Amino acid sequence: MTGTSPMTRTTARRFDPFDFLARYGTLIALLLLILFNLVFTRNFATIQTLNVNLTQVCTIVIVAVGMTLVIATGGIDLSVGSLMAISGALAPMIFLGKIMPIGNIYLAVAAAMLVSIAVAGLFGLFNGWLISAFRIQPIVATLVLFIAGRGIAQVMTNGNLQTFRVPQFQFIGLGRVLGIPVQVILMLLIVLAAAWMLKRTVFGRQIIAIGGNERAAELSGIAVARVKLLVYAISGLCAGLAGLVVIAINSSSDANLVGLGMELDAIAAVAVGGTLLSGGKATIIGTLIGAMTIQLVRYTLLANGVPDAAALVVKAGIIILAVWIQQQGRAHA
Template sequence: MSHPTLTATAPARSPRARPKTAELVRRYGVVVALLLLLAFNAVFTPNFLSWQTLNVNLTQACAIVIVAVGMTLVVASGGIDLSVGSLMAISGALAPLVFTGTLFPLPAHWVGIALAFVLPILVAALLGLFNGWLVTRFSIQPIVATLVLFIAGRGLAQVVTNGNLQVFREPGFQAIGLGRIAGVPIQVVLMVLIVAIGAFVLTKTLYGRQLIAVGGNARAAHLSGISVRRVRTLAYVASGALAGLAGLVVIARNGASDANLVGLGMELDAIAAVAVGGTLLSGGRASMVGTLLGALVIQLVRYTLLANGVPDAAALVVKAALIVAAVWIQQRSLGKTG
């Protein structure tokens, strides 16, 4: 299920014709799903068409989209990143310690604000580099390699904060989560910009073409002169950096940082958004616009369930079902029935 434009694809792996129905569902299913969710809520959910509800859903989707853009790059390369939620927690734990001067003395207050944006993202990017290093240097399966930080990363964030909730009021920092430009939330502007950059990188740059080639057939890409290690490592670095940025957006919006909760379950949301958006989970095909639409579907599914009295835990089951359905449709569209 992907958007019909801005999709990068590796050469077809099979000469067999793809099943037409499955291919149509793959290409347009996410758009249809989004429209159906919008129509259902417009009819059955009170006040759904209000600006307040739109604002809530857009801002809640921002973190998912930002993380999912990085996840798209990793998945397109043939990998997976389970550590994104923990990296959000680490980033969210570090930022308040920086701008309050708790971590180290500050020469000026504005320096702390600036460093609170730069340092956590840099740390998250370095941890992404660690993921890439495990995957490329030691040939560890990505799901195992990133499981290390999935487990240890949140523990590290809890150690850094001593397990304490950090509540703050810092307008200069919180602008990323609460500020507006011409009435539009800054985080929404940032989300759109990141998706646009991701789509450009994926479809218009040499790196994007190499990424898709590596995901489609790593051995063939290597024989053609592409540095498979470099391509995959950069994808994990980008995923880490974007997870770090998403962590800052979340704590800035909430005015608090809780290492136990920031980014919790985000890896499932991001993977679901990527799969529903049409990026092939085995690599070799990706769509940033599809990822954006997939993230909006994931957010609307959760909102729809909550608005109609369904427990939030049920959303996990629905997300898992969406991933399974997306993978099945992908396999069918590729002509694989086994």
């Protein structure tokens, strides 16, 4: 009897180059970039270079983790940069005693961190409320705080730069534990926690179900509004923490600059990492790899004499390519 066996046909049908690229393309690109730099870039294989690249990508990854969850539901969050600015503006006002003097610096720093992150989370909850209660499109709902949020931060500080030198607070941006930057540890903890939640919990499966088919998820008994509220709150919390890390590194808070353009960097990391921008599929580890790939592309170009403006163009091209591969993978599925 001639012909291809059913098992062979199934195996052949399962292999799709676009699907393979959608799954592993970013990881392959990252490995090739590392190999290229090991061969052609001076001083690449040093702890200092590793630290530089990791610390520059940390805040993007922290924000992008929240963005991944939002996009997995079929939404988007344009407000993350402004929420970073609000958190970054509020924290110094608390630990410097501008709102209410707190005698113990450790209590002041703890209060500044908790309150600032919580406020950003509440603003994220506000985004979720607009989307779930009023059925406003996410891009429109989050555009409200994209515009107003930075204005709130500027009003809080009267548009003034807040400088400080408080080692107890700056530890989250400049400190090290066993030689590892604290911000890298925070990033990895958030990535691992979010990846576990997305894969191993009912809440994670509900997020994916809503992004895949919101109406079907609702009919199956999933509390869609509650899930969306929580997802946007988590995105706000991540943005709030990232804002604190940024001002801790800079030893200052500028409401005009903190988080500026972060929403675009976060979305880029999510897209390049393999999460479908239409929702229904998400990968936190992919987001981490996507952010690292974009950062390493920029580093590679700069280290080899290519202007930063050209690096931005290349980054845009990478995003277009990643989205195209996703579309092809879905078309061939």
